[in-house]
Amino acid sequence: MKKLLNIGLMFMLVVSLTTVVFAEDNEFLTTIDWNNRHHVEFYGELTGALAREYPDIAKTYSIGRSWRERDLWVVELSSRVKSEEEKAPIAIIGNIHGGEHESAETTAYTAWWLATNYGKDSTATEILDNYIIYVLPVMNPDGYEQSFVYPCRQNLRPTDHNGDGVPFGDPYKDVNGDGIIAEVYTGARDSDPKDRKFIGMESPDFDKNGIPGDDWIGSDIDLNRTFNYMWNRYDGITEIGAKYATRSGPSPASEPEVKVVQNFLIKHPVYALATLHTGIQCVLFPWCYSPEPTADHDFMETVSRDMAKAITKGTGRPFYFKQSYHDYPTTAELIDWAYGRLSIHSYTIEVYSGGPHGTGNIENYCTWGNELPPEDWIYMGRWQGLDDVWFLNTSRAKMTGQAPPDQAIMCEGVKDGLLVMIKSEPHGDGPIVPDYLEYY
Template identity: 40%
Template sequence: MKERKDEMKKSFRKILVICTVLAMILGTTFASAATKTEVTSLDGAKAKVQVDWNHRYTYDELGKQLKDLNKAYGKLSKLETIGKTHEGRPLYCMTITDQSVAKSKKTEVTVFGNIHGGERESASSAMYSAWYLLENSGTTKVKTLLKNYIVYVIPVINPDGYEQSFLWNTRQNMKPTDHDNDGVPFNDNYKDIDGDGYIADISAVDAAKTVTGSAGRESDDANKDGILGNDPKGSNIDMNRTFDYLWGEDGVMDSEGESPASEPEIQAVQNFIKAHPNMTCLATLHTGIQCVLYPWGYRKAHKDLDDMDDIKYMDQTAKEMAKTIAEGTQRNFYYKQSYHDYPTYSELIDYAYGKFGIHPYTIEVYSGGSSEDSAYDPNHDLSSDKGCKWNNKLPDVKEVYYTHEEAVKILEAAGIDPAKLQIKDKATNEYRPWKASEGLLFKTSATAQMVDKAPEGQDVMVNGVMKGILKMFENEKAVNTIKLTVKASASKDKVKLTWNKSKGQITGYQVQKSKYSAKGFLNVNKNTTKTSITNTKNLKKGTTYYYRVRPISKVNGKTTYGQWAKVSVKAK
């Protein structure tokens, strides 16, 4: 019997040792997961999905990166398509959140990128937002964020324009368009014919190398009309002027499409927004300048037309975002109401705010080149666009002159009949035949030379922009997810309530009182903007009263309530 007890003791000790070792291993694992080192574009060696943030990826490659992220982080992400383009490319949407937490307890936010095809830095910045959140989902900061937010990332709204921009920077989508009116859309697309890999503007020049007229843009004259590149791929539509909000009311029908939301890409975006009524805010990313803008785009804010507290709230959030991005990129950024920067109609931000009360922000992430004042200034006036450039060196404009004989060889090698080449004369502005006395000048802009390259420091850009997006998330916490902490204190003939001021668009607080813990609540104050209140009415000494407080958000006519926070106190 004793021997059996000794064996049992030995077995118990072994089990205890094994359990202790397992606990140490698991404890170390969980501890390391909770304190995981941040992975960024500047130090991404430990990332599960490797991305070079200084490389320009094709749309197919972006799609693969999204699929790889979804596979690596399947419990935190969902990848779906919300529509297709004219050329049949899918519009990807990545949903990122901690799926163990109920949707009703979260704030819904969205990041859109690349509505203008050539603005591909905006796509990289949107992609990075998804990559960063998933690759850092083991850190305390991001873990907490994903328990409280549902983040939707649609990195490219205009995949067709994105792809065409590897040839020529193309703002528009690819709705079939017949630019030369010969009945066949896109039948003279741009094509490199002098072998340098880029598309040049071509001019006729005389013996003194003086420009005498335009020969168009590099192509192989596929439509055989002698005018180079006069039916390229690209519609006449600016998709950020086609949203179904005040469409056409600017009176200038130049790039707005045939009707509101005429394009399949915009229909997909509008349907997505309609399908997410609890979305509180969104960022739409662009390039061309460096700033954060907020509604309206079509007019000034006005006290008789707008909730000016709401306008001030977006103004302050935009300012904080611009400051955060400037600090994160070490570049100058500014902020404004969009109208004061450049007036536009039927933009995404006006559609989102005007129809749904969503707080939308345009983030312009990149303006290439430098100026005498573009060095980063930490004390830069955030209301000024002065010096807001990326402060990088762009390629010099490339000019190559060919004699008539040299140009003929280039044209013939490309299948172009030199005798049919048409020149738009500089003096008459009319087309005429190319003269035997004229050579050709191929002039390639800096932009044309960057079609296959990311700008220097894009890794810094995407990380800094992401910080600005996170600032938007922080400021735009949905009121329905906010639960206050209420404290009560009683003194002779009065009860004082105090509560915390939370982040989010809170326009007021509702305070109620009852003699019962779960029923009979009546308003003490229907809507107070203060974070404390003193109740002196209808109090009876020795009676316990139950109070509850909840935040209120009224955005563009839409009222939302937060969760009740309760407290009880005995009157004195």
């Protein structure tokens, strides 16, 4: 009897604890402010909460870790109405470039929207009944979080930028306490800004070599030049190679974040994939490395056009589309690897270009339309042993850690574009995993 009572009490305890946890998840999921800028922990919390709150349609797991041992959290969304074999898998990957925070917010929003609208919205329901959607909001969690100090495109492979034997030995630091990392210049008090000389970045000059901030936290590696396809194709002999070779890492897929994503896609080949970025407002498709059309050129061009149209409609901001090479040529990008190695229809969605609409060409016109804060020159006089020092607070530095206006509208509109991509599949023969492909 006593035993039974204990079991009964334990049962009640478990039930009430579960209710508390679920109530917290529910509150978390229903009060997210998508106009906010979230720290990297948010994405683990969000994907975890989705899996607990919607166990029938959401699974969450880490697919591997970054240089700094941060998890790459994936949420897998799919209902149980059909078997896995009857469904088309799709992947959505945010934030390869750490500073491009909006790419993570929009990716995470799409997962959140699909899960919270299943059974309520006919499109969300239809999608989870017919597709498996893998969502990785942040592929570069180290660069993402570092970008709360200063925009960091790269990952955090330990790097010794100034060659003194100590990696990251002179990082940026807000010395004057205004919350902004300034560019440091010298020039007379009455000098013209264009005549001032760039010295370094705001930092106490930790390594005391006279150059502030010359060993910042960030590698020289661009994860989106490091995939194992056409790696370093521009080999340093051509002009283009000279520009891009240093960014591609020591060997193909050298970086843990890239290995993890390649392995995941080899094990979970998808019909289509989107990778989200910022910098322009555009949908791009392969190739990046060549102006030649792919075998699926017409199909991917049409889907890109329809995605750009949907995002334009959803955000009220202009978006365009083009083959990635014609944006600018690059090699070893995720979309070239996914299409070139696995025949996955692949798209880069550039979700945000800050600033008012310009004129002259489509890139200048296709912007978010917001006013960015003006840059400020601050005369510092004598500073850390240097005379006539100026701080330049750039608008980019001032925007660090801040979301642009209407980010929630950006999330909603980009989600509409992603729905267009999902619904364009299955198309063609689907992904093919050649047996030569290696795991790392």
